[in-house]
Structures are given as C-alpha cells and as structure tokens.
Amino acid sequence: MSSDSRHQQEIVVQGISASQGIAYGTVFVYLQSDVEVPSYQVDLEKRIEEVARFDQALLTTRQQIAKIQDEVEKNLGKAEALIFDAHLLVLEDQALIGETIREFEKSGRNIETCFNNVASRYIQAFSEIDDEYLRERAGDIRDVAQRVLQNLLGQAENSLSKLAEKRIVVANDLSPSDSASIDRSAALGIVMDSGSKTSHAVIVARSMKVPAVVGVRDLTKRVKTGDWVLIDGYDGLVIVNPSEQTLFRYGKIQSQKKTFEHRLLEANRQPAVTLDGVSISLQANLEKVEEIALAREYFAQGVGLFRTEYLYLNSARIPTEQEQFVAYKALAEGMAPLPVVIRTLDLGGDKPLAGNPDLFPKEDNPFMGFRAIRFCLEHTAIFKDQLRAILMASAHGRVRLMYPMISGADELARANVILEECKLELRARGQAFDADMDVGAMIEIPSAAVTTDLLARSCDFFSIGTNDLIQYLLAIDRGNDRIAHLYEPTHPAVIRTLKHVVDEAHRAKVPVSVCGEMAGDPVLVPLLLGLGVDALSMTPPLLPAVKYLLRAMTMADARELAAEALTLSSAQEIYAKCEAFCRARVKLD
Ligand code: PEP
Ligand code: MG
Numbered sequence: 253m254s255s256d257s258r259h260q261q262e263i264v265v266q267g268i269s270a271s272q273g274i275a276y277g278t279v280f281v282y283l284q285s286d287v288e289v290p291s292y293q294v295d296l297e298k299r300i301e302e303v304a305r306f307d308q309a310l311l312t313t314r315q316q317i318a319k320i321q322d323e324v325e326k327n328l329g330k331a332e333a334l335i336f337d338a339h340l341l342v343l344e345d346q347a348l349i350g351e352t353i354r355e356f357e358k359s360g361r362n363i364e365t366c367f368n369n370v371a372s373r374y375i376q377a378f379s380e381i382d383d384e385y386l387r388e389r390a391g392d393i394r395d396v397a398q399r400v401l402q403n404l405l406g407q408a409e410n411s412l413s414k415l416a417e418k419r420i421v422v423a424n425d426l427s428p429s430d431s432a433s434i435d436r437s438a439a440l441g442i443v444m445d446s447g448s449k450t451s452h453a454v455i456v457a458r459s460m461k462v463p464a465v466v467g468v469r470d471l472t473k474r475v476k477t478g479d480w481v482l483i484d485g486y487d488g489l490v491i492v493n494p495s496e497q498t499l500f501r502y503g504k505i506q507s508q509k510k511t512f513e514h515r516l517l518e519a520n521r522q523p524a525v526t527l528d529g530v531s532i533s534l535q536a537n538l539e540k541v542e543e544i545a546l547a548r549e550y551f552a553q554g555v556g557l558f559r560t561e562y563l564y565l566n567s568a569r570i571p572t573e574q575e576q577f578v579a580y581k582a583l584a585e586g587m588a589p590l591p592v593v594i595r596t597l598d599l600g601g602d603k604p605l606a607g608n609p610d611l612f613p614k615e616d617n618p619f620m621g622f623r624a625i626r627f628c629l630e631h632t633a634i635f636k637d638q639l640r641a642i643l644m645a646s647a648h649g650r651v652r653l654m655y656p657m658i659s660g661a662d663e664l665a666r667a668n669v670i671l672e673e674c675k676l677e678l679r680a681r682g683q684a685f686d687a688d689m690d691v692g693a694m695i696e697i698p699s700a701a702v703t704t705d706l707l708a709r710s711c712d713f714f715s716i717g718t719n720d721l722i723q724y725l726l727a728i729d730r731g732n733d734r735i736a737h738l739y740e741p742t743h744p745a746v747i748r749t750l751k752h753v754v755d756e757a758h759r760a761k762v763p764v765s766v767c768g769e770m771a772g773d774p775v776l777v778p779l780l781l782g783l784g785v786d787a788l789s790m791t792p793p794l795l796p797a798v799k800y801l802l803r804a805m806t807m808a809d810a811r812e813l814a815a816e817a818l819t820l821s822s823a824q825e826i827y828a829k830c831e832a833f834c835r836a837r838v839k840l841d
Contacts, residue, residue, distance in 0.1 A: 260493040261493060262491060262492070262493050262494055262495045262498060263474070263491070263492040263493065264489060264490075264491050264492075265468050265469075265471055265474075265489070265490045265491075265492065266468075266488060266489060267443070267465040267466055267467045267468035267471075267488045267489070267490060268465065268466050268467040268488045269465060269485055269486060269487060269488035270442075270444075270464040270465060270466045270485070270488075271442075271462060271463055271464035271485050272463065272485045272486055273441075273462065273463035273485045273486070274463060274482070274483070274484055274485065274486070274502055274505065274506050274509075275420055275440040275441030275462065275463045275482070275483050275485070276440075276480070276481070276482040276483075276494070276499070276502070277418055277419060277420045277440040277441070277480070277481070278417075278419060278420065278477075278478055278479065278480055278481075279419065279420050279421075279422050279475050279476070279477055279478065279479045279480075279481055280415060280419035280420070280421050280422070280477050281422050281423075281472055281475065281476060281477045282412055282421055282422070282423040282424075282426070282430070283423070283424050283472060284423060284424055284425045284426065284430065287398055287401040287402055287405065289364045289365055289368045289401060289405075290362070290364070290365075290405075291361055291362065291364075291365040292361070292362050292365075293360055293361060293362075294356075294360055294361070294362050294363075296360075299356075299357075299360075302356065302362065302363050303353065303356070303363070305363060305404065306352070306353075306356075306363045306367065306404070308403075309400050309403040309404045310343055310349070310400060312403045313343060313396065313399045313400050313403055314340065314343050316399060316403075317336055317339050317340055317343070317396070317399070318336075318340070320336060321333045321336040321337075321340075324336065329542055330542060331540045331542055338389070338392045339392055339395060339396050342392060342393050342396040342397075343396060343400075348370060348371065348374060348393075351370045352366050352367045352370045352371075353366075355369060355370060363404065364401055364404045364405060367397070367400060367401070367404070368397070368401060371393060371394075371397035371400075372397075374390075374393050375390045375393050375394050375397070376390075378390035378393065381614075382614070383604060383614075383618075385565075385603070385604060386604070391425075395430075412430055412434045412435070415434070415435045415438035415439065416438075417438065418437075418438050418439075418440050419438060419439065419440060420439075420440050420441045420442070420443065420481055420483060421434060421439055421441070421442050421443070422443045422444075422471055422472055422475055422481070423442070423443070423444050423445070423472065424444075424445045424446065424472045425444065425445065425446050426442070426444055436462075439462055440462065440463075441462050441463040441464060441465075441483045441485070442462060442463075442464040442465075443464070443465050443466070443468055443471060443481070443483060443490055444464075444465075444466040444467070444468070445467075445468055445469055445470060445471055445472050446466070446467065463483050463484075463485030464483075464485055465483050465484070465485060465488050465489065465490050467488075468490055471490060471492075474492065475492055479492060479493065480492075480493055480494070481493075481494070482494040482498065482499065482502060484502070486509075513796075515800070516796035516797055516799075516800050517796055519796065519799055519800040519803055520550060520551055520795060520796040520799050520800070521551065522799070522803060524553070524799050524802055524803070525802070525803065526781075526802055526803070526805055526806055526807045526810075527803070527804070527805060527806045528806040528807050528808055530807040532781060532786070532787060532788065532802060533553045533554065533556075533765075533786070533787040533788075534552065534553055534787070534788055534789075534790075534795055534798060534799055534802070535552050535553050535554045535555060535556030535557075535593075535765070535767075535787060535788070535789040535790075536550070536552035536554070536555050536556065536789060536790070536791070536792045536795070537555075537556060537557040537558075537559070537767055537789050537790055537791055537792075538555050538557070538558050538559070538583075538792075539558075539559045539562040540562060541579050541582050541583050541586070543792070544582075544583065544586035544587060546792040546793075547587065547792050548586075548587075549792070550792040550793065550795040550796065551795065552590075552792060552795060553590060554587060554590035554591040554592060554593075554650075555583065555587055555590075555591070555592040555593060555789075556593050556715065556765055556767050556787065556788070556789020556790075557593055557595055557654075557715065557767040557789050558580075558583060558592060558593060558594045558595060559595060559598065560576075560580075560594060560595060560596065560597055560598075560638065561597055561598050561599050561603050563575075563576065563579055564597065564599060564605055565599075565603060565605070570605075570634060570637075572637065573637040573638075573640050573641045574641075576637065576638055576641035576642075577640075577641040577644045577645055580594055580641055580642055580644075580645035580651070581644070581645045581648045581649075583645070583649075584645045584646070584648045584649025584650070584651050585648050585649055587649060587650075588648070588649035588650065589649070589650060590650065591650040591651075591652055592649065592650065592651055592652065593652045593653075593654050593692065593715065593767075593789075594642050594645070594651060594652070594653055594654070595654045595655075595656050595694070596624075596625070596628060596635070596638055596639070596642070596653065596654070596655055596656065596667075597624065597627065597628055597634070597635070597638060597656075598623070598624040598656040598657065599612070599623070599624070599627060600612060600618060600621060600622050600623030600624060600626070600627050601618050601619045601621070601623040601624070604618070611627075611631065612627075619723065619729060619730075623657055624655075624656040624657035625655050625656060625657045625658060625663060625667060626657065628667070629663070629666055629667065629670075632670060635670060636670060636673070636674055636677075639653075639670065639671050639674040640674045640677065640678060643671075643674055643675060643678055643683075643685040643686075643689065644678065644683055644684075644685055646685050646686035646689045647684040647685050647686060651686065651689055652689065652690040652691070652692060652712070652713065653671070653689060653690070653691050653692070654691075654692045654693065654694060654713075654715060655667050655691075655692075655693050655694065656694045656696070656717070657694065657696060657697060657720070658693040658694060658695075658697070658700050658707065659697045659699045659700055660699055660700065660703055660706070660707075661703060661706040661707055661709070661710070664693055664707055664710055664711070665710065668691065668710060671691065675687070690712035690713055691710075691711065691712055692711050692712055692713035692714055692715060693707055693711050693714060693715075694714075694715050694716070694717045694720075694767075695707075695714050695715070695716045695717065695721065695753050695764075696716065696717030696718075696719070696720035696721045696724070696768075697720070697721070697724055698721070698724055698725050698749070701721065701725075701749045701752060701753050702752075704752065704753045704756035704757055705756045705759070705760060708756065708757055708759075708760035708762045709760070711762055712762070713762060713763050713764070713765070714753065714757050714762055714763070714764045714765070715764070715765045715766065715767045715789070716750065716753060716764060716765070716766045716767070716768065716785070717767060717768050718741060718746070718750075718766060718768025718769065718770040718771070719768040719769055720768070721746070721749065721768065722739060722740075722741055722743075722746055722768075723739070725743075725745055725746060725749060726738065726739065726740065726743055726745065726746070740823040740827075741770050741773075741776055742776070742779070742817070742823045742824075742826040742827040742830065743823045744818075744820065744821060744822075744823065744826070747779070747783070747814075747817055747818060747826065748818065750766075750780070750783050750785070751783050751784075751814075751818065754783055754784040754785060755784070758784060763786045763787070764784075764785055764786055764787075765785065765786060765787035765788060765789055766780055766785050766787075766788055766789070767788075767789040767790075769790075771788040771789055771790045771798075772788075772790030772791055772794035772795075772798060773794075774797045774798055774800075774801045774834055774838070775827070775830050775831050775834045776830055777798050777801055777802065778801070778805055778809070778810040778813050778814075778830065778833050778834065779810070779813060779814055779817055779826075779830050781802075781807065781810045782807075782809075782810035782811045782812070782813045782814030782815070782817075783814045784814075800838065801834060801837060801838060804837040804838060805833075805837050809833070810833075813829060813830065813833050816829060817829060817830070
C-alpha cells in the first residue's frame with residue numbers, strides 16, 4: 253500500500269454485486285468517452301473517395317470485431333463470443349449505412365459527421381425504449397459507432413488491452429468489446445459507475461471469474477488512477493483507501509470463505525442424504541448447453557430446468573427445428589443417464605426477443621402479458637418446431653418436457669394437443685422419439701397453484717417456479733428494486749401455497765421440485781424440504797452449500813420447522829426461524 257493513501261479517509265460505496273469475490277489493489281480509471289468528430293465540407297470531386305473511406309472503415313471495424321470475437325471464443329467460450337454477433341449485425345445494418353450516405357449526399361459534410369449524426373439518432377431512440385434488453389442494444393450501436401469513428405479518424409484502440417500492471421479497473425461504462433479487451437491476467441477486479449446485473453459487460457466479467465461491482469454512480473469522479481481500493485463482490489461494496497482494520501477483517505473473511513468453500517466442495521462429493529437417511533435429488537438450472545460441464549463438475553443429479561429461451565436470445569433470429577435439436581441432443585447426451593428437464597420457450601416478460609416487434613409488441617405490463625406458453629399457443633409454428641426438436645432429442649437421453657407459465661387445466665390441455673400433433677408428424681417422418689416422455693408443468697402462477705389437483709391429471713411432474721410465483725402472489729415485480737424489500741419468500745401466503753401444491757400433487761402421486769431461486773438458498777432449503785418438496789434445482793455453483801446443509805440436518809427436524817412456520821404470521825419471524833435452523837447446523841469456523 254502506498255504510504256500516503258494509508259492516512260487517507262476510508263470511503264465505503266454501496267453498489268450492486270455483479271461477480272463474487274474480494275479484490276484489493278490500485279485503480280486504473282477508464283473513461284469511455286466519445287470520439288471527438290471534426291466537421292467540414294467535402295469538395296464535390298472528393299465525394300466518391302469519401303464514400304470509399306467509409307466503406308474501408310466499416311471493413312476494418314468488421315475485421316477488428318471478428319478478431320476480438322475469435323479471442324473471446326478462445327479465452328471465454330462460444331456463448332460469450334456470440335455477444336459480438338450483435339456488433340457485426342450493426343455493421344450490416346442497411347438502414348444505418350444507407351441513411352449515412354443519404355445524409356452525406358444531401359449535406360456534403362464529411363462522412364464522420366454524417367455517420368455520427370445518424371448513429372446518435374439510433375442510440376437515442378434505443379435508449380428511450382422502456383425495456384432493459386433493447387436499451388442495452390443502444391450500447392452495442394454506440395460501441396460499434398465509436399470504433400467506426402476511430403477508424404475513420406485513424407485513432408488507436410483503447411487502453412484496456414495494455415494494462416501495465418495488475419489493476420482494479422474502475423470505469424464509467426464498459427462496452428462488451430471494452431471488457432473483452434481487458435487483459436485478463438492484469439485485471440484484479442472490475443467496477444462500473446453504471447450497469448445492471450444483466451448487462452453484457454457484467455456477463456463477460458462473471459465468466460472471467462473476477463470480482464465485480466456495478467451501479468456505483470460517480471465513483472470514477474471520486475477516485476483516480478493509482479488509488480487503493482478493495483472490492484467486495486459478495487456484498488457489492490467498494491472501499492476506497494481501506495483502513496488496516498478493514499484489510500484485516502477482509503483478510504479473515506477471505507481465508508474463512510476459502511476454508512469454507514473447500515469444506516463445501518469436499519461435502520459435495522458425498523451423496524445428497526439427510527442425517528436420517530432421506531435422499532434428495534439436487535439438480536442444475538442451465539441456460540446454455542456448454543454449462544453441462546458445470547453441472548457435472550458440481551455433481552448435479554440431472555438438469556431440473558433448461559431455460560431454452562437463451563438459445564433464442566443469443567441468436568439474431570429464431571433457431572430452426574434442426575438447430576434446436578442439435579442443442580437439446582447435446583444436452584441429453586451430455587447429461588445421460590441423468591434426466592434433463594427442457595422447458596419450452598419462456599420469452600416475453602423481461603425476456604423479449606430483440607428486433608422482433610411483430611412477435612413481441614410493446615406492452616404496458618409485460619410480466620402479466622404475452623409471455624411463455626401464451627406466446628407459444630398463438631405462434632404454433634414456432635412452438636411446434638421446438639416441441640419436435642425436444643421430442644427428437646428424447647431418443648438420445650432422459651428428456652422430460654416442461655411448460656412454463658401454465659395458468660390452468662385448459663391451457664395445459666391445449667399445449668398437450670399440439671404436442672400430440674407433433675408426435676404424429678414425427679411418426680409420419682419415421683423419426684425416433686421417446687413416446688413415454690414425461691411432461692410436466694411449472695407452478696408459477698397462483699391460479700395453477702390453486703388448481704394443482706386439476707393439472708395433476710395431465711402431468712407427470714411439477715416444478716415450482718418460486719421467482720414468478722412470489723411476484724404474482726404478492727404483486728411484487730421481481731425486477732423492481734424499489735419494492736425489492738417486499739419480495740418475501742417466507743411470506744405466510746407463499747408457504748401456505750407451497751404446502752397446498754405439494755399436498756395436492758402428492759395426493760395424485762405427482763412429484764414436485766422447486767427450480768426458483770429459493771431452491772438454492774441454504775437458509776430456505778430445510779423449509780422447502782420440510783413442506784414435502786421432492787427435489788431442488790439451482791445454479792450449479794450453489795449446489796455445494798445446499799448439499800452441505802442437507803447432510804447436516806434431519807428430515808424430521810425440517811418437517812418440524814415447516815410445521816412451526818405454518819403457524820406463524822410474519823415473514824420476518826419465519827425467516828428468522830429458518831436462519832436459526834441453518835446456523836445451528838452449519839459452523840463457519
Ligand atoms: C421461476 O419463475 O421461478 C423460474 C424458475 O423461471 P424463470 O426465473 O425463468 O422465470
Ligand atoms: Mg418463471
């Protein structure tokens with residue numbers, strides 16, 4: 253630590269945790285600023301050359317992005333590299349290019365000025381759209397436009413790729429290509445003034461496995477290159493000039509975390525059995541086929557939820573039946589002989605399909621709108637392509653199919669009629685599939701929970717999506733941070749609903765799992781199991797902590813906990829009971 257910073261005052265800044273871990277080091281401030289664009293009139297006889305200069309800059313930019321994409325694919329993986337497809341598409345956008353040329357022909361101003369004007373209009377229009385995903389597309393256009401302008405003006409690329417020493421990068425904003433160009437061996441951590449958990453830059457940071465904190469407002473104005481900071485990616489804190497006491501405390505936290513993580517990983521090799529001998533299937537939630545390795549690494553007993561919409565979100569267009577078949581087959585084979593639950597499309601809500609306003613028109617209330625099974629039952633051609641692909645994959649492993657956002661028995665029946673049509677079509681083609689493939693429904697809408705007995709007649713299994721179930725039951729938008737404190741998984745209404753679903757399902761001999769975030773929270777797991785839930789599915793890195801707790805508790809105690817929780821009236825009180833249950837069984841030191 254530099255001697256002068258030791259005496260400076262410690263400042264603690266709260267942000268949003270974006271990638272776990274603790275890092276301590278000196279800052280490199282990176283200000284993503286717009287390229288300064290000179291404006292001048294172009295002589296008539298030089299106009300053809302000017303357009304040729306534009307074509308050349310587009311070509312150079314395309315080559316630069318393709319090179320970054322290659323490097324990202326090599327270092328981080330195929331899925332992360334796909335981010336740059338969106339950038340390459342911007343360069344092929346005929347509207348953007350055509351409008352630039354038209355503006356140039358009309359005004360005669362230099363091509364940088366015309367391109368900058370047109371791109372700025374696009375960025376403005378996208379950033380005003382009331383939709384996080386589309387707003388982030390404004391970032392893609394901005395990123396590409398800056399590159400094109402740099403190339404037109406003959407400027408060098410940014411400084412992040414040549415960090416001289418190990419640094420914590422503190423940026424006002426990072427484009428995906430900025431974060432991909434960061435020297436991985438030199439970046440200790442990443443802090444961003446702006447950003448949400450879903451921004452592309454954060455996804456890249458997470459896959460680099462460096463601690464990251466975003467949403468720290470104006471930190472770039474409060475620190476300078478060379479200052480010492482500590483970042484706590486667990487709690488989303490940035491501590492500028494940390495005191496000796498803080499460093500000592502974090503040193504202890506870090507070694508505690510390491511020892512505990514080590515213990516968890518050891519326990520994770522053991523079977524998922526409670527002290528009184530009850531086995532529970534602990535499974536993985538996956539979004540990408542490549543994550544099979546992660547599910548395997550953490551000993552998941554299958555995939556309890558494969559969110560297929562990411563196949564669509566990562567692609568510039570809707571994938572064909574064959575493309576989907578390839579992905580689902582790889583999943584089934586990669587996990588065999590373990591089961592995989594492939595969930596049909598859950599687009600809409602907070603996951604609209606970019607660039608398809610015809611399929612997903614703007615809605616005032618997207619979470620209650622044209623989402624998931626509602627979309628599929630209307631766009632049956634898209635739905636059938638997916639159902640056939642899943643059926644075909646069922647010949648290559650233990651595939652189970654699950655419908656999201658089912659609201660009642662009629663909707664389930666309509667989906668099943670379409671599924672039967674697909675089976676007939678495949679039979680006519682002579683295509684192999686598992687005729688007995690299990691079909692299940694998510695219970696994530698209160699009306700489905702209330703009619704569990706009716707749905708059970710046409711289901712082989714249920715999976716409770718607590719993320720949505722809680723938002724609809726308590727009327728709390730799951731993405732709205734203003735009311736996030738009211739999103740209470742231990743609300744008595746939630747617990748009673750879970751009990752009702754489990755009891756009704758079991759009465760009909762239908763097994764129930766939970767695949768919402770509640771399933772990966774060790775504090776809440778005993779309550780879920782005590783209520784009678786049969787299996788849990790979660791993000792793979794959460795499996796060790798859940799299994800550790802499972803192996804330290806008895807099912808008899810969990811049932812007692814659930815019975816007591818059902819008598820209590822306050823969410824906080826129930827949570828405190830769950831926490832005490834967990835603490836009594838898990839020793840951190
Ligand atoms: C849920 O709602 O709990 C769930 C698992 O589905 P998603 O988070 O994809 O909506
Ligand atoms: Mg859901």
